[in-house]
Amino acid sequence: ELARELAALEGVFVKYICDVDAQHAAKAAAAVAAVQTPAPRTTGDFRHILDDREVDALVIAAPDHWHAPAAILACAAGKHVYVEKPCSHNPREGELLVAAARKHNRVVQHGTQRRSWPAIQQAIGLVRDGAIGRPIMARGWYNNVRPATGRCTEAPVPEGLDWDMWQGPAPRRPYRENIVHYKWHWFWHWGTGELGNNGVHSLDVCRWGLGVEYPRRVTSGGGRYWFDDDQETPDTHVVTFEFGSTFIVWEGRSCHPRGFENSRYGVAFYGTEGTLIIDGGSFRIIDLKDNEVRKVAGPGGNTAHLQNFIDAVRGQAKPVAEIEEGHKSTLLCHLGNIAHRTGRTINVDQKTGRIVGDPEAQSLWSRQYAPGWEPKV
Known part of the structure; x- marks a missing residue:
């Protein structure tokens, strides 16, 4: 695509x-x-x-x-x-x-x-300009009806698949039929779960709208409740990110279609004077009397974002999702997953984004690599 x-x-x-x-x-x-x-x-x-x-x-x-x-x-x-x-x-x-x-x-x-979608850019500008008063919190969510991962044992590598190169930086494991080409998302060895897969989109918008960078505390709840199979990552997951004067909640249900605000995927900013709800490439504003006072529709897709990248390569624009911003949003996903995997609240240095006072959690900051594939700068 x-x-x-x-x-x-x-x-x-x-x-x-x-x-x-x-x-x-x-x-x-x-x-x-x-x-x-x-x-x-x-x-x-x-x-x-x-x-x-x-x-x-x-x-x-x-x-x-x-x-x-x-x-x-x-x-x-x-x-x-x-x-x-x-x-x-x-x-x-x-x-x-x-x-x-x-x-x-x-x-x-x-x-x-979503950083390149016109209506989302407009929505974020409105949040920052006080259209809903002072933002108190943001919520992001993702819902889907995914099939079971299943249980599989070691199997022959399919013809035409370079399994060794597919694994690349990851330490070698035997091929199984419930890994390639999509279900790797649900194994920590290769994936980051639904939080990294789709949660990063809504968390990026939440962080963008609130103007925050690193949280001070991250709490996770949830687990694997729908299927008894090989999946390792949670299929039901709620994560809270506290920033001091505001906070973000992300909720993902990989096996249930019901979301929030009549949307399976979205973001909501709750302020002292109203609520702004983003659904796909559109948004609407609800006042404190529960009246819809504004609604704006816009296109989505990848084209505008790809064009921005090409323009940046040509020196004609700045990238709207520059990698440092991408890293900060992705880090929220990692911190949420680390809180889930350790089973406790994670405290974070808000100046650096680093985990504070938890050696076990800090051990998940990196990973082991296949020999010769260690990333170096």
């Missing part, structure tokens, strides 16, 4: 499609060939792309454990980067990615595309 949309932008040529699954690579190349000529080349190893001096930028839409390591290598090779959310598998990777972008002076755009 991203490759096809990029190829449709003026002055953009997609030279390569990289996928460790040969069938997926061929399918994506064919989709791009429908909007550009010639068709892109395919490869199973993105490092070949980094050696090509004609390539200006790399778009990383791989599993979470690949995002930061690949982006750091791309920066070191002189490439600009569009990295999908979440920008890291753990907090340390996010710190390193920001450092790599600064060291090599590269544009790194985070895939939190």
Whole structure:
């Protein structure tokens, strides 16, 4: 999807499609060939792309454990980067990615595309300008009806899949049928759960609207309640982020469609004079008498965000989701997951975002890597 949309932008040529699954690579190349000529080349190893001096930028839409390591290598090779959310598998990777972008002076755009949606930009401006009075709190939520992950044992690697390269920076594990190509999200070894998968979008908007950076305290509740299977991450999750004068609540239910404010996915800002509710690319304002006083609809999608990235690479604009902002929003997800995994409240240094006084929680700040794949700046 991203490759096809990029190829449709003026002055953009997609030279390569990289996928460790040969069938997926061929399918994506064919989709791009429908909007550009010639068709892109395919490869199973993105490092070949980094050696090509004609390539200006790399778009990383791989599993979470690949995002930061690949982006750091791309920066070191002189490439600009569009990295999908979440920008890291753990907090340390996010710190390193920001450092790599600064060291090599590269544009790194985070895939939190709501920062490019016109109605959302307008909504955030209204919140900051006092349209709902003083914001007291923000809530983000995501609801879905996902299938069971199932129980699987070791199985033969499918033909055409480079399982070793798929694992990349992650320590090696046997192939199982409930990992590739999507359910890896629900295993800590490769994914960050629903909080990192979709929660990062709403948390980014919450943080943007409230103008906050690092929380002082993070509390998590929830667990795996729907299915008894291999899934490790919670299917029902509520996280609270306290910032002192305000706070954010995120709630995710991966197996239940009912959300808040008549929306399965959204963000709400609650203020002293009203409420602003974001639903997709639209928003509405409700006053304290529960009357809808304003409603604005707008487009969503990826195109505007990709165009902003291209404009930034050309020096014509600033990236609206610059990687430091992406890291701060992703860090909220990591802190929420760490609170869940340790089973206790996490205290945070609001100046640095670092965990305070909890060695066990701090041990989840980074991870072990496959030999030779340790990210370095």
